[in-house]
Amino acid sequence: MSDITKVALDAMGGDNAPVEVIKGAVDAVNLNKNIVVYLTGTKEAVDNELSKYSYPSDRIIPVYSTEIIETAEPPVMAIRKKKDSSIVRGLNLVKDGTTDAFVSAGSSGAVLVGGQLLIGRIKGVERPPLAPLIPTSKGVSLLVDCGANVDARPNHLVQFAQMGSVYMEYVLGIKNPKVGILNIGAEEDKGNALVKETFPLLKNTPGINFTGSVEARDVINGDTDVIVCEAFAGNVCLKMMEGVAKTLLKDVKGAMLSSLTGKIGAALVAPSLKKALKRYDASEYGGAPLLGLKGLVVKTHGNSKSREIMNSILQCVSFKEGRIADRIREQLEK
């Protein structure tokens, strides 16, 4: 295995593209000399932005494309028609083995559909889920699925548990990761029809460490490493966490700065507060991998700034080292 991790990056995707995306690429290659980034995007955008920085020019390789897939476009159609878009070009770089991974902050739908159509699923995988790491009091947990497969069936959730366990063990290094199912009560008889059907299946799945139900209020405690759920509930869980954290911290800051004594106090508490709350900053954890594909596809937030893009690129290194696709294949064949 080569020591170099090659990452295709969608220079045109996301609210802050191309500026923040390309800055993230430059920061990544300047930080880690074993990374090469293939930047897919229009010649104008890529050349303009790259000209602002100094970086090792052999480690950012422009791949010019002429089309852009917009967020609102129907994904299947967009992937089929816009063959020279930054997303299709980037996915094809993974498909043909040029790069190890593709990272995009662009249209979620196009990235999810394109990943399946162009790169393809690992044999046996039915529905590749989107699996972000979420911050907790103890570290991080993996939330699978948080947006790819609404109305999933019980056997899909079982595969999410298997793939999520592989991820936490081989990318994060957590031995025998604890797996829980998102539920509305702690007891086994609680839940909707999907959860009630899935619960006994998870109990009987070999090779995973199933520990039962996790209520949403306990997700942030970090007692469970892999939390499986249907994508609608997972998306609500993830976005609720982001929304509440953002608003509360804004209110904390606003309240402190609302008076002179508060301002003095804020200056005194700022260093320790900043350190403690950094863990809840989603941009520290990079993007969400789409688990179960033959190659690595990472979706980052549409509003990603350069720091999140950089972290998403760096994340590809441990994903490659963990040989996740191979291990998922092995796990599902058991």
Next chain:
Amino acid sequence: MSDITKVALDAMGGDNAPVEVIKGAVDAVNLNKNIVVYLTGTKEAVDNELSKYSYPSDRIIPVYSTEIIETAEPPVMAIRKKKDSSIVRGLNLVKDGTTDAFVSAGSSGAVLVGGQLLIGRIKGVERPPLAPLIPTSKGVSLLVDCGANVDARPNHLVQFAQMGSVYMEYVLGIKNPKVGILNIGAEEDKGNALVKETFPLLKNTPGINFTGSVEARDVINGDTDVIVCEAFAGNVCLKMMEGVAKTLLKDVKGAMLSSLTGKIGAALVAPSLKKALKRYDASEYGGAPLLGLKGLVVKTHGNSKSREIMNSILQCVSFKEGRIADRIREQLEK
């Protein structure tokens, strides 16, 4: 209509019963002279706790019961068998017109099932939802359903929207309240099968002000007054908010107190911080009414302290004044 609001209160329900529950009752009658509380519970518990306080003795009326329904008991069986439990006795006080409302921090299942079996649904209501007020940046929003009806159907969600609108207009005084549907994207074509089927129905429901999808990350912004959702997603939404807020605020406090300068700073910011964050304290908003019953049933958190119990009792006054059951009946007949 009498000026007196009579509230049956389950003295045995919740983690902190009977101590905190009975303290809440005493605080409520001492605060508002137009409230009478009927305390259902064992003679020993009720008499012991009441003897600790001074209060107008004609406004807390003990109703002795001998049985207790535990949280883990199957609800239907418990309601049918334990006729002399604090929950069944309390619900029957509403049924026979002795009291205007019943408040309990006990078994959610028993309260929900008992409310339907003993008090009954308003004609036309298919599934009574649990509808708590949740704190937002701008005030409060109503989240319907957050736990009563998992796997609800589209027409149930339409009724949630109608009943929630009545609640916000006549209890909270918000004219023409905005109604949104919890979703995983802002566009109309986003969502799971339930949301996609419900969306056009809500658009065409007369008498409500439907404004479209609400993503979980925007719930806390408070732009939507009534947020309708299936109970599983609603429960995840509610409990995620509670869990994240609790953990973040604990971390903020912990970080501040971790150093001497931090401690000095904390003392300076404490007053304004406390004021700003009070809005996110669930206990300020009382319990969640079960909408669509012929009488008022309010479920409060299992871990309620006296303040939340008191607020749940006080809340019954505006509910009674708003004549919610009558207005829901009128709305559904339109």
